[in-house]
Amino acid sequence: MRHLQQAVAKIDGLALVKGVPAYTSDLDLNNNVLVVKLLRSPHASALIRSIDVAAARALPGVECVLTHEDVPQTAFTLAGQSYPEPSPYDRRVLDRRLRYVGDEVAIVAAVDEASATRALALIRVDYQVLTPVLDPASALDNAELVHPESVHTNFEIGCDPSRNIAAAHAVEQGDVEAELAASPVVLEQTYHTQAQAHCMMETYRATTSLDVHGRLQVMTSTQVPYHVRRHLSRILDIPRNRIKVLKPRVGGGFGGKQTASVEIFPALVTMKTGKPARLVYSRPEAFSSTTTRHAMALTVRLGADRDGSLRAIDIHCLSDTGAYGEHAPTVFWVVGQKTLPLYARARACRYHGHAVYTNKTPGGALRGYGATQGTFALESALNELADQLGMDPAELRLKNLITPGDSHPVLSGSLPGEPARLASSTLDRCITRGCELIGWEEHYPRVQLSDTRVRGYGMAVTMQGSGIARIDTASVLLKLNEDGFFTLSHSASDMGQGSDTVINQVAAEVLEVELEQIVSSSFDLDTLPYDPGAYASSGAYVTGNAALRAAEDMKAQMRAAVARLWSLADGARVDYADGIFSGEDGQTMSLAELAQTLCSFEGMDQLVGKGTFGGETSPPPFIAGFAEVEVDLETGECVVSDYVAVVDCGTVLNRNLARIQVEGGVVMGIGLGLYEEVRHNSKGRLMTDSFMEYNLPSRLDIHDIRVVFEESVEPTGPFGAKSIGEVVCNTPAPAIAQAIANAVNAVNAVNVADVGNLPRLYFRELPITPEKVLLATLGADAAD
Amino acid sequence: MELETTINGRRVSLTFANGEFLAETLRRYGYLSVKRGCNTGSCGLCTVWLDQRPVLSCATLTARVAEHQITTIEALQEEAEAFGRYMVAQGAEQCGFCSPGFVMTVLAMKRELSNPTPEEISHYLAGNLCRCSGYKGQMRAIQEFMEVE
Ligand code: FES
Ligand code: FES
Numbered sequence: 001m002r003h004l005q006q007a008v009a010k011i012d013g014l015a016l017v018k019g020v021p022a023y024t025s026d027l028d029l030n031n032n033v034l035v036v037k038l039l040r041s042p043h044a045s046a047l048i049r050s051i052d053v054a055a056a057r058a059l060p061g062v063e064c065v066l067t068h069e070d071v072p073q074t075a076f077t078l079a080g081q082s083y084p085e086p087s088p089y090d091r092r093v094l095d096r097r098l099r100y101v102g103d104e105v106a107i108v109a110a111v112d113e114a115s116a117t118r119a120l121a122l123i124r125v126d127y128q129v130l131t132p133v134l135d136p137a138s139a140l141d142n143a144e145l146v147h148p149e150s151v152h153t154n155f156e157i158g159c160d161p162s163r164n165i166a167a168a169h170a171v172e173q174g175d176v177e178a179e180l181a182a183s184p185v186v187l188e189q190t191y192h193t194q195a196q197a198h199c200m201m202e203t204y205r206a207t208t209s210l211d212v213h214g215r216l217q218v219m220t221s222t223q224v225p226y227h228v229r230r231h232l233s234r235i236l237d238i239p240r241n242r243i244k245v246l247k248p249r250v251g252g253g254f255g256g257k258q259t260a261s262v263e264i265f266p267a268l269v270t271m272k273t274g275k276p277a278r279l280v281y282s283r284p285e286a287f288s289s290t291t292t293r294h295a296m297a298l299t300v301r302l303g304a305d306r307d308g309s310l311r312a313i314d315i316h317c318l319s320d321t322g323a324y325g326e327h328a329p330t331v332f333w334v335v336g337q338k339t340l341p342l343y344a345r346a347r348a349c350r351y352h353g354h355a356v357y358t359n360k361t362p363g364g365a366l367r368g369y370g371a372t373q374g375t376f377a378l379e380s381a382l383n384e385l386a387d388q389l390g391m392d393p394a395e396l397r398l399k400n401l402i403t404p405g406d407s408h409p410v411l412s413g414s415l416p417g418e419p420a421r422l423a424s425s426t427l428d429r430c431i432t433r434g435c436e437l438i439g440w441e442e443h444y445p446r447v448q449l450s451d452t453r454v455r456g457y458g459m460a461v462t463m464q465g466s467g468i469a470r471i472d473t474a475s476v477l478l479k480l481n482e483d484g485f486f487t488l489s490h491s492a493s494d495m496g497q498g499s500d501t502v503i504n505q506v507a508a509e510v511l512e513v514e515l516e517q518i519v520s521s522s523f524d525l526d527t528l529p530y531d532p533g534a535y536a537s538s539g540a541y542v543t544g545n546a547a548l549r550a551a552e553d554m555k556a557q558m559r560a561a562v563a564r565l566w567s568l569a570d571g572a573r574v575d576y577a578d579g580i581f582s583g584e585d586g587q588t589m590s591l592a593e594l595a596q597t598l599c600s601f602e603g604m605d606q607l608v609g610k611g612t613f614g615g616e617t618s619p620p621p622f623i624a625g626f627a628e629v630e631v632d633l634e635t636g637e638c639v640v641s642d643y644v645a646v647v648d649c650g651t652v653l654n655r656n657l658a659r660i661q662v663e664g665g666v667v668m669g670i671g672l673g674l675y676e677e678v679r680h681n682s683k684g685r686l687m688t689d690s691f692m693e694y695n696l697p698s699r700l701d702i703h704d705i706r707v708v709f710e711e712s713v714e715p716t717g718p719f720g721a722k723s724i725g726e727v728v729c730n731t732p733a734p735a736i737a738q739a740i741a742n743a744v745n746a747v748n749a750v751n752v753a754d755v756g757n758l759p760r761l762y763f764r765e766l767p768i769t770p771e772k773v774l775l776a777t778l779g780a781d782a783a784d
Numbered sequence: 785m786e787l788e789t790t791i792n793g794r795r796v797s798l799t800f801a802n803g804e805f806l807a808e809t810l811r812r813y814g815y816l817s818v819k820r821g822c823n824t825g826s827c828g829l830c831t832v833w834l835d836q837r838p839v840l841s842c843a844t845l846t847a848r849v850a851e852h853q854i855t856t857i858e859a860l861q862e863e864a865e866a867f868g869r870y871m872v873a874q875g876a877e878q879c880g881f882c883s884p885g886f887v888m889t890v891l892a893m894k895r896e897l898s899n900p901t902p903e904e905i906s907h908y909l910a911g912n913l914c915r916c917s918g919y920k921g922q923m924r925a926i927q928e929f930m931e932v933e
Contacts, residue, residue, distance in 0.1 A: 013880070016879075018887075021815075199915050249880065251881030256914070496878035498878065660917055692820075699910060705920050
């Protein structure tokens with residue numbers, strides 16, 4: 001291929017490396033912009049008895065101070081999801097009830113930062129402090145309620161605020177209990193995953209103003225510009241045609257910017273004052289007052305025959321959504337949706353449980369979106385089952401995997417009675433290849449380096465999706481400009497992953513032109529076709545498919561235009577190759593000539609191609625991940641010395657961008673496995689609101705990562721492609737957990753004779769810190 | 785407050801608030817390559833050079849830079865591009881928000897260390913966080929860049 005399956009440089013890459021102004025705070029230069037700051041709740045649960053802003057308002061330089069008495073009381077969700085959003089409408093701009101430490105109490109806007117900060121200090125609030133609900137395990141039916149009032153939902157999601165339930169859900173296929181009862185081998189364990197912070201390097205920010213037509217202009221670092229506009233329209237009660245959204249380069253999102261955490265505050269200030277306003281979150285605010293990965297407790301029950309054939313998989317989940325339910329139901333569903341279909345050979349499966357409200361930083365979308373948590377639980381359980389069976393975990397998986405042609409009722413895109421079918425997978429090859437690369441045969445489960453240093457080995461497999469089946473639908477417009485280059489407009493909302501580049505590559509491939517001949521337009525919503533945005537791993541698959549269709553449409557239109565200009569009879573052929581049209585009689589015309597003619601009086605026909613795509617299914621990409629972890633038995637220190645990720649993302653559209661996505665995702669997964677944790681104290685105050693407290697992996701923590709692609713061809717994907725963005729962070733945590741267990745356990749698990757006689761340690765709670773490793777090994781020694 | 789100093793080879797006089805940090809001042813004067821990820825000296829995004837040595841501008845008081853040489857990536861466009869070509873060949877810049885500070889540190893390292901080992905490189909750059917790339921692609925780009933020149 002001309003552009004695809006190659007290592008094409010990101011179209012904005014060189015400019016960004018050179019530091020050109022490109023992000024929201026670089027482009028919003030305006031000497032008169034008001035600085036917006038927010039007063040935040042110091043209490044995890046409280047009611048505002050009274051609030052006195054007189055002194056703050058009187059301060060010179062202060063333009064506006066808003067409390068819950070001054071703002072619309074419409075209920076809404078900030079989740080960036082297609083309407084009708086599954087997330088509950090459980091928040092207001094400002095509320096008398098405060099639900100976590102960091103919840104917004106008042107909005108201040110002033111001419112400069114110092115005045116805004118002084119004004120915040122002058123606001124007097126009388127709080128009635130309430131007892132917070134902090135532990136998700138005791139949230140259900142707790143006497144204290146996070147949302148005592150009723151909550152609107154767009155459809156049934158099992159939301160019951162009177163029991164602190166944000167969402168509930170159950171799916172079952174076959175008879176799980178009967179299969180478990182009939183299984184000769186049964187395993188039941190509970191796994192805990194922690195809240196993780198996005199830590200995109202550019203914190204949340206937005207700048208608002210009124211444009212020349214009096215429209216509200218919102219420049220924002222977002223993954224979901226169309227959803228932001230819809231939310232603002234609803235909350236501010238102004239029509240969408242009065243709102244203009246601009247999306248500059250985004251300094252990282254990872255799902256965080258799929259929630260509209262900041263836009264509403266400066267927007268309100270601009271609507272009240274008529275003046276431009278800017279809100280930039282500090283790093284502590286980004287930690288405390290946006291969203292995190294949902295912490296979960298997952299109980300897995302597996303039933304199997306002695307030969308390793310799975311009979312039943314049962315996953316029960318308790319998800320902690322914190323104070324608000326942004327993405328609570330959908331993240332919850334995805335836990336089961338992106339795990340159960342992996343093992344289609346199981347005769348029965350079930351996924352059930354609920355997401356509960358607590359008085360903490362809200363949960364939200366974070367790369368992996370529930371699949372990450374579900375993968376940790378299910379894959380850890382599979383690894384334990386392999387030990388119980390005395391079986392190689394790779395073999396156990398190969399025995400039970402879904403294969404192309406299989407259908408599964410939990411697979412995305414399934415309809416009642418019509419389970420979706422898997423069209424492409426090389427996961428079996430990914431596993432075999434990964435085993436070869438990591439040296440599974442020779443090394444599993446452990447290699448003793450010295451008396452105190454051991455290398456353990458572990459593995460996990462995973463799947464994700466490509467877009468949201470039967471819902472999210474994107475469009476691409478392609479304009480032929482007057483001298484033969486194209487403008488490709490879309491709103492896929494690149495946040496660094498490179499979707500602008502990949503979408504251009506797809507169009508250039510179809511149009512048979514150089515990449516430079518297509519310019520990307522993805523900044524101003526007024527000029528862009530609809531796209532839900534950058535989430536659910538949709539860029540390459542959903543918007544890429546739309547680009548493919550737009551380019552084909554353009555090609556057909558160009559051929560027809562040439563036929564018209566040559567006055568050919570109906571049905572006469574016009575060929576197109578590499579920018580040249582040719583006719584049956586030897587006539588030729590270049591793309592540039594065609595473009596010039598069509599834009600002139602002579603041709604009079606500006607061409608615009610369009611493509612729209614929404615998937616009936618959400619083809620899963622797959623990964624087999626293998627970890628080699630070096631454990632220091634004296635300190636409990638764990639280092640991932642080697643990680644092998646073998647990836648099936650369909651056709652690899654861009655080799656270097658795909659590889660970096662995998663590497664970045666693996667490191668995020670290593671962070672989840674070993675280092676990162678959002679922690680609150682007993683009063684609900686966030687203890688990890690800086691890079692000093694929150695343990696983000698640095699380059700010293702990262703050693704070998706090897707990425708290999710086992711391409712499949714997805715028949716519904718653009719040139720056979722599936723997604724890559726999220727699936728990448730799912731395997732490290734369970735693979736690492738198994739590797740550490742293997743390192744610290746003296747038992748050789750593949751030695752069947754020993755199984756059942758010796759106690760084995762497992763690590764079922766993330767992150768696996770040196771303290772946990774040491775405690776576990778000390779405990780085991782004591783038990784001997 | 786006011787002071788005179790040199791930024792990117794030009795004499796400039798800066799007006800700034802008492803207690804203001806250099807990152808803030810530089811951005812206000814239009815050196816928009818300077819990014820901030822934390823403002824507390826723990827991410828490396830705001831790295832500029834003070835007398836040819838990398839410093840964290842969010843932790844450097846503007847009052848201290850009088851009569852010094854400040855360099856931002858705006859003055860090193862050719863070198864940044866030379867290194868940048870290796871970066872984009874790896875796809876190692878993703879969102880790019882960490883890039884200016886990272887590149888400033890890499891270019892300083894190149895002046896300071898000859899033939900560094902991967903360990904030395906990682907240690908030199910330990911303070912430069914990147915959430916997107918996973919660091920490995922950056923390392924490959926650095927190694928290629930250091931060897932070529
Ligand atoms: S902004 Fe200076 S180190 Fe983070
Ligand atoms: S490229 Fe995004 S933080 Fe480094």
